[in-house]
Each structure stands twice: as structure tokens, then as C-alpha cells.
Amino acid sequence: MAVVMPLSPLPSSFPWYADPRRRLLVLLLALLCSWGLACLALGHNLRWEWQIDAIANLAELVIFTLGMCIAQLSGLSESARRPMVLGFFFTSVSCMGDWVDEFVDYSEPIEILVETVEALFVFGLVFAGIGFRRWLMHQKAMLAQQTERTQHFRLLSELDGLTDVYNRAVFDRELPQQIRLAHEAQCDVALLLIDLDHFKRVNDEHGHSVGDQVLRAFGQLLKTELAEHKLLFRYGGEEFAVLLPAVDLKTAQGLAERVRHSTELLHVHGGHGRPLVLSVSIGIAMAELGEDALQLLQRTDHALYQAKQSGRNRVCCG
Numbered sequence: 001m002a003v004v005m006p007l008s009p010l011p012s013s014f015p016w017y018a019d020p021r022r023r024l025l026v027l028l029l030a031l032l033c034s035w036g037l038a039c040l041a042l043g044h045n046l047r048w049e050w051q052i053d054a055i056a057n058l059a060e061l062v063i064f065t066l067g068m069c070i071a072q073l074s075g076l077s078e079s080a081r082r083p084m085v086l087g088f089f090f091t092s093v094s095c096m097g098d099w100v101d102e103f104v105d106y107s108e109p110i111e112i113l114v115e116t117v118e119a120l121f122v123f124g125l126v127f128a129g130i131g132f133r134r135w136l137m138h139q140k141a142m143l144a145q146q147t148e149r150t151q152h153f154r155l156l157s158e159l160d161g162l163t164d165v166y167n168r169a170v171f172d173r174e175l176p177q178q179i180r181l182a183h184e185a186q187c188d189v190a191l192l193l194i195d196l197d198h199f200k201r202v203n204d205e206h207g208h209s210v211g212d213q214v215l216r217a218f219g220q221l222l223k224t225e226l227a228e229h230k231l232l233f234r235y236g237g238e239e240f241a242v243l244l245p246a247v248d249l250k251t252a253q254g255l256a257e258r259v260r261h262s263t264e265l266l267h268v269h270g271g272h273g274r275p276l277v278l279s280v281s282i283g284i285a286m287a288e289l290g291e292d293a294l295q296l297l298q299r300t301d302h303a304l305y306q307a308k309q310s311g312r313n314r315v316c317c318g
């Protein structure tokens, strides 16, 4: 038994032992050998009048042995599997000692041995507990990692890859939601549509990569200027949208003017090495009572159209 016992927690990297079916075989053999040796040593002087006890002991033995086999085969991490298997091995052996204690007459030195074996139960529970705790901690760490990854991928799927602001899909989801929330709370919500002026020219004259640089720099500018307002979206191409909950028209106009002015000062170098002259047109509309997302969007778009038509680089309200 002394030889067999340490076999259970052998690392699964041991070549022959790596196959889980072989590990199970070793464990079952170890258990049967221990049981057989104990019976041989103590004789067969069994009294069967306590059959209920015998069945209970056997049931315990089967449960712990099964626990050991399941732990061995379940693909637990090495650090959890080893103490758990060892723990169930001890409890199984202890059950055998218990069984022998009930039904065999033996002399005093053997009694001490049997009681020692029975005492293994406590060690078994401690080891199994350690294994179980490590398994729980491992599960907890895995769950936290999984949650973090899910959040990370969710965020990635919501962000525009070029400008790092929310994408159109998030805008389509947020717009009706913000209107509903504003109606419920009876407060304002403003929508801004911001469009870079003559952006096609930037692409045509300086190339697509400079155009991308402008979009990136402009996205960063919006994030800086509207730092306290998180609902910032790339609506399409060179057009951005901002939702401002609980903001009145005057404040929304002030923010839009600030963005317009900062855009004039934005420095992105074109193909010729000189900074590009950039400007934006901005349309603003406040959500009105009973109005839906499409109606608000149409009014804001109309305000943007007016800003473009009346010469660009300006803010118009719808």
C-alpha cells in the first residue's frame, strides 16, 4: 500500500501515466489491493449480523472511490486534482478500515493499525477540501477572465476602429433609448450631427491615409471637447453624432461652437507638409414631446443641411 498510495497524485506528465484511463486503472488497482491486503491480514472472521452497517460502509466506500475516480478523470488542474484524489483515496481507505473494524476480531497491535487507518478519514477530508478550494478558486479566476474578455470584445464590437468613438450600430440603439429616457424624466435631450467640410477634397488632394489621419484627429478632438459627454458616435464616413441628455439648447449650441472653433485650430499635416485648413458644419435639434428617433434625426439632418447650404463652418438649429 505504501508503494501504491503515492501513485495517485503522480503528475500526469509522467509518460505512461498521462492517459486518464491508465490513471483510473492504477487507482482502482491501488484500492482493491489495499482492501485485499487488509482482508488477508485480518482474516475472514466476519460476523454478518450487522449487515446494515456493512451496506452503509460499502456505500461510503463506493461513493469515495467514485469521487476519487471522477476527480482523477475530470480534467481538473493539477494543483486541484492531486489533493482531491489523495483526499478521496484516504477517505476510501479509512472506510475500509471502518468496515474491517466492524466485522473482524483482531489483536491489540492490529487494532491500533485499524484505528490509524480510520483516522485517515480526517486527512482525506482535509486534502479533498484543499483540492475543492483550489478548484473553486480556479473556477473563479476563469470566470473573471471570461467576463473581462467578453467585456473587451463587446467594447471592441461597439467602437469604430478608426476613430475609437462608438459606431453607428450603438447610435441606432442609443438614440431611441435616450429619447425615451428624456421623455420619462421630462428633461431635454439634444442631438448634434457634425460633418467635416469638403472632406472629399482632403482625400483627393492628399490621399486616403491623410484623410484617415484627419478623421482620427477629429475623433480625438471630439472626445476631448466633449469629455463629460460620453455619447459620441461615428455616424458614417466623415459625419459624427453626439447625444446630449439633460442639456438645453443654449448649452448644446455652446458646445457645438466650441467644437467648430477647435476644428479650425486642428493641426493635421497634408501631403505638402503644411497644416490642412479644416472646418465643420453642425446641425442641432432638441427632442420634442412625442417625437420619435427618426423625426429627431430628420430635423437634425435638415439643420446640418442648412449649415452646409449657408456656407459651411457654422452651427444651425432645427
Ligand SMILES: Nc1nc2c(ncn2[C@@H]2O[C@H](COP(=O)(O)OP(=O)(O)OP(=O)(O)O)[C@@H](O)[C@H]2O)c(=O)[nH]1
Pocket: 162, 195, 196, 197, 198, 199, 200, 201, 203, 207, 208, 209, 210, 211, 212, 215, 236, 237, 238, 308
Ligand atoms: N480617408 C477616409 N475617407 C473616407 C472615409 N469614409 C468616408 N470617406 C470619404 O469621405 C468623403 C465624403 O465626401 P462627401 O460626402 O462628398 O462630403 P464632403 O466632401 O465633406 O462635402 P460636404 O460634406 O458637402 O462638405 C468621400 O470621399 C469618402 O470617400 C474613411 O474612413 N476614410
